[in-house]
Each structure stands twice: as structure tokens, then as C-alpha cells.
Amino acid sequence: DLMSDDQSSLPRDLQDKYLLTRRIGTGVCGEVRLAFERSTCRKFAVKIINKKNFQSEGTATRNAKTEIDILQRVDHPCLIKTEDFYQTEESFYIVLELMEGGELFHRVKSKQQLNESVAKLYFYQMLRAVEYLHSNGIIHRDLKPENILLSSQDDVCLIKVTDFNQSRILEEAVLMRTLCGTPSYLAPEVFTHASTTGYGLAVDAWSLGVLLFVCLGGYPPFHESFGHQSVTDQIIRGEFTMVQSKWTSVSDQAKDVVRKLLVVDPMKRMSIEEALQHPWLQDQKMLETAHRLMYPSAEGGGAAAAMEAESTSGRHLRKRGREGDGEEQH
Numbered sequence: 001d002l003m004s005d006d007q008s009s010l011p012r013d014l015q016d017k018y019l020l021t022r023r024i025g026t027g028v029c030g031e032v033r034l035a036f037e038r039s040t041c042r043k044f045a046v047k048i049i050n051k052k053n054f055q056s057e058g059t060a061t062r063n064a065k066t067e068i069d070i071l072q073r074v075d076h077p078c079l080i081k082t083e084d085f086y087q088t089e090e091s092f093y094i095v096l097e098l099m100e101g102g103e104l105f106h107r108v109k110s111k112q113q114l115n116e117s118v119a120k121l122y123f124y125q126m127l128r129a130v131e132y133l134h135s136n137g138i139i140h141r142d143l144k145p146e147n148i149l150l151s152s153q154d155d156v157c158l159i160k161v162t163d164f165n166q167s168r169i170l171e172e173a174v175l176m177r178t179l180c181g182t183p184s185y186l187a188p189e190v191f192t193h194a195s196t197t198g199y200g201l202a203v204d205a206w207s208l209g210v211l212l213f214v215c216l217g218g219y220p221p222f223h224e225s226f227g228h229q230s231v232t233d234q235i236i237r238g239e240f241t242m243v244q245s246k247w248t249s250v251s252d253q254a255k256d257v258v259r260k261l262l263v264v265d266p267m268k269r270m271s272i273e274e275a276l277q278h279p280w281l282q283d284q285k286m287l288e289t290a291h292r293l294m295y296p297s298a299e300g301g302g303a304a305a306a307m308e309a310e311s312t313s314g315r316h317l318r319k320r321g322r323e324g325d326g327e328e329q330h
């Protein structure tokens with residue numbers, strides 16, 4: 001039974017505070033388990049990142065540290081929040097708010113495809129989450145249906161972006177230092193757009209285009225089953241396949257957003273800001289629903305209060321804990 005569940009390998013203080021139970025998610029770097037806070041019986045998700053399948057201080061462990069640092073500092077309604085953090089010799093344990101709707105991936109799979117108004121509500125929230133990350137100099141770099149979580153089993157629900165371990169806190173400082181040194185040996189792309197912030201952020205816009213395609217069409221835009229080209233070639237050429245039967249009921253406006261995000265040249269690709277201004281998203285009913293979900297405390301005050309909430313909590317990172325102060329970003 002639950003009480004005799006073997007929790008021996010867990011950190012003592014984690015075990016004292018939480019009872020870990022069944023696995024509810026798996027990631028490339030570990031697993032997610034359903035946990036109960038012993039004192040309140042409140043439910044949480046505990047993400048376990050085992051260091052052993054990472055080389056000692058290799059990039060992967062640094063990514064895990066970046067993820068934890070970012071998770072502890074970001075503060076937006078559509079970004080997963082960290083409740084607690086523990087670690088042992090072999091693993092990191094991140095206590096997260098539980099998203100009872102599970103992964104977007106499973107929702108789309110079970111529904112074949114989402115109806116357009118639901119896809120629009122989810123897509124708008126993803127845009128706002130990524131807009132917030134970008135305004136704080138963070139590129140997610142690994143946006144996919146497994147990393148978008150739903151707050152409930154209802155269609156109309158809050159979504160949250162998770163899995164920042166591939167994120168990159170823009171190394172502007174690194175670039176500045178580089179440009180101070182002798183330029184003689186630097187490659188041209190260091191000076192051109194290839195390494196400026198703008199280019200980097202555009203990768204998330206592409207991924208959001210793929211996410212919207214999957215929500216609307218119910219299948220991925222680039223897939224080995226489409227024609228003779230490899231998936232990589234399809235992506236490099238920007239050749240996605242809209243299967244007629246799946247897209248007839250999708251509006252031209254929605255298709256226009258997809259087409260403007262799945263543009264190969266990052267400089268020509270629609271940005272997050274432009275996407276937020278696209279006609280498809282100027283939908284008052286959807287915006288009111290989204291703001292009600294994102295800023296419930298602003299209830300009754302309507303759009304003004306929601307804008308107010310957004311402008312105050314909008315752009316700021318949470319203060320880092322004491323132990324974070326002296327930490328050098330690697």
C-alpha cells in the first residue's frame with residue numbers, strides 16, 4: 001500500500017514532506033511522479049532528473065542546473081512553477097505544481113485534432129509564455145507537445161510550458177566579451193545576424209508554428225511518411241504537408257498563422273509579437289477567456305484589471321534565493 005511504498009533512495013527531507021506515488025510522465029532526462037504533501041494532502045508533480053545518465057559536469061548537467069535556475073526565477077501564469085527543490089549525489093528532485101490535464105501531446109492524440117477555438121486559446125497562452133521568456137532573455141529551444149501541460153481535463157483550461165532544460169539564457173555577455181577581443185579570428189556569422197538575440201529567439205517561433213500545426217491538424221507537419229524526403233530535408237526546405245481531409249474545416253486565418261511561422265529564413269519568419277497581432281488572435285471572446293484563466297484574481301475587473309495584472313507581474317523574474325546570488329552562469 002501507499003505507506004509502505006519503498007522510498008529509500010529519496011532525500012530524507014523530501015520524503016519527510018512528500019509521499020511520492022505513481023509515475024505520471026517521462027522525459028528525456030528522467031521521470032515525473034505524482035506526490036502528496038503529507039501535511040496538507042495537496043497533490044504535486046515531482047520531476048526526477050538523474051545525473052548518472054549525464055557525464056559528470058557535462059553540458060547535460062549544466063542544462064539541468066540552467067533549467068532549475070530558470071524554473072526558480074520565472075513568474076508567469078503560463079510557465080510551470082517550482083514549489084521545492086532537493087538533490088542527492090545521483091539526482092535532482094524538482095517539486096512542481098501538478099497539471100491535472102497532463103501533456104498536450106496526449107490530449108491532441110485522444111481527440112484526433114483540437115477544434116479551432118480550443119487550439120486558438122492554447123496557442124495564445126503559449127505565445128504569452130514564450131513572449132515572457134524572450135522578454136527576460138530566455139530562449140526555450142525545445143517547445144513540443146510533451147512540454148505543454150494542461151491544468152485540467154476540460155477543453156477550456158490554462159496551459160503551462162515546462163522542460164526548460166534545453167533553454168539558453170542569452171549569452172549576450174559572452175558575445176560582448178568576444179567582440180572586445182581581436183576580431184581577426186572570428187567567423188563572419190559572429191558579426192551577422194546569426195548570433196544576435198533576434199535570430200536565436202526565432203527558433204521558438206518556428207516551434208510554435210509546429211505546435212499550432214499539430215493542434216489544428218492532429219499530426220506533425222514534417223514526417224517520414226510524407227514523400228521520399230527525410231524529415232530533415234522537409235524541414236530545411238520548409239515543405240510541410242496539409243492533408244486535405246484534416247484541414248478543410250480550418251479557417252484561412254489559422255492556416256495563415258501556420259504558414260507565416262513555418263518560414264525557413266528566420267529573418268522572414270513572423271515573430272512572437274507579430275503573431276500576437278495577427279487577425280486570427282484578435283478574438284475578444286478567446287482573449288477574455290484566456291485572461292480569466294491566467295489572472296483569476298483580477299475577476300470582475302475585466303480587461304483593464306487583466307492588463308494591470310499583466311503589466312505588474314508581466315516582465316519580472318522572481319528574486320533568486322540567497323544561494324543563487326554568487327552563482328556564475330556557465
Ligand SMILES: CC(C)(C)NC(=O)Nc1ccc2nccnc2c1
Pocket residue numbers: 024025032045080096097098099100101102103149162
Ligand atoms: C493527468 C495525468 C494522467 C495524471 N497526467 C499528469 O498529470 N501528467 C503530468 C505529467 C507531467 C507533469 N509535469 C509537471 C506538472 N504536472 C505534470 C503532470
